Amino acid sequence: EPEVTQTPSHQVTQMGQEVILRCVPISNHLYFYWYRQILGQKVEFLVSFYNNEISEKSEIFDDQFSVERPDGSNFTLKIRSTKLEDSAMYFCASSERQGLENTEAFFGQGTRLTVV
Amino acid sequence: AQSVTQLDSHVSVSEGTPVLLRCNYSSSYSPSLFWYVQHPNKGLQLLLKYTSAATLVKGINGFEAEFKKSETSFHLTKPSAHMSDAAEYFCVVSDYNFNKFYFGSGTKLNVKP
Numbered sequence: 001e002p003e004v005t006q007t008p009s010h011q012v013t014q015m016g017q018e019v020i021l022r023c024v025p026i027s028n029h030l031y032f033y034w035y036r037q038i039l040g041q042k043v044e045f046l047v048s049f050y051n052n053e054i055s056e057k058s059e060i061f062d063d064q065f066s067v068e069r070p071d072g073s074n075f076t077l078k079i080r081s082t083k084l085e086d087s088a089m090y091f092c093a094s095s096e097r098q099g100l101e102n103t104e105a106f107f108g109q110g111t112r113l114t115v116v
Numbered sequence: 117a118q119s120v121t122q123l124d125s126h127v128s129v130s131e132g133t134p135v136l137l138r139c140n141y142s143s144s145y146s147p148s149l150f151w152y153v154q155h156p157n158k159g160l161q162l163l164l165k166y167t168s169a170a171t172l173v174k175g176i177n178g179f180e181a182e183f184k185k186s187e188t189s190f191h192l193t194k195p196s197a198h199m200s201d202a203a204e205y206f207c208v209v210s211d212y213n214f215n216k217f218y219f220g221s222g223t224k225l226n227v228k229p
Contacts, residue, residue: 004159031214043160043206043219056215091160095214103167103214104150109159 002026006092006108013082013115021077021111023092031095032075033105034067036060036088043091049075082115089113118143118209120190122220130228135179135194137223139207142188149190150208150217151181160206166190177201202227 005024013019025032034046048055049067066078075094079086089112093105123138141147151163164175171183181192190207207220 033216035217035219042221045216045218048215058216093160097214103148103210104162104165105217106162107152107160109157 002106004092004094004106004108006090006111008111009109010112011114013113015084015115016081019079019082019113021079021090021092021113023075023077023108024073025075025092025094026096026106027073029094029096029106031055031097031105032067032069033093033095034077035091035093035107037091037110038085038088046077046090079113082113084115087113087115118147118211118218120149120207120209120218120220122205122207122223124223125221126224126226128226128228129197131199132196135192135197135201135225137192137205137207137225139181139190139192139220140188141190141207141209143209145212148210148214149181149183150210151175151179151190151192152206152208153203154206154222155203163192163205197225197227199227199229201225 007022032049037043045058047057047061064080068076089110091107091110093107095105119142121140149166152160164173166173166183174180179194204222204224208217210217
């Protein structure tokens, strides 16, 4: 069964460093998302992406964050200068979404980011 | 704005007994609702979805949920719990154009032998 894959599964980085979280969405999906879950808190929306541009972003997704689809398969989240509060599990998701059909999002296993 | 409230942070049942995980939603339009499950150290797996078709939705692993507009609820049920059902369950509502999904705070299901 097709699945969303994320790498790495765990990343430790020093405060102020740049990190890139990578995702390979399901191949025929056109809509992509990043979410995060800080330990003990809700899963929060960060950004959605379609047709090579951001569809919507949350207030969390400030200038320190960016997303890119550098080729036909990868979808990346970059944090330019990490802060301690960026420590969280980051989930990538994709959706096939054809009108009102196939609207569900399929999530990857997550990347646990630890900023020290 | 859309939101979901999961009324129980923890639910504990005995194996073989029914499961009820409660979810209430708030939406300014006809919502699309989902239940996801997260097993330890795993990703979020879709259990079932409601998108304005039948109000009783059947999902994987014997789970089902009923959309009740009058009660703004979308509770998840299973007739008989199995040990492998122990996980965290998330109720999710989408915005009107599916650009984002709003998660509930999650319910951890414990299944006792």
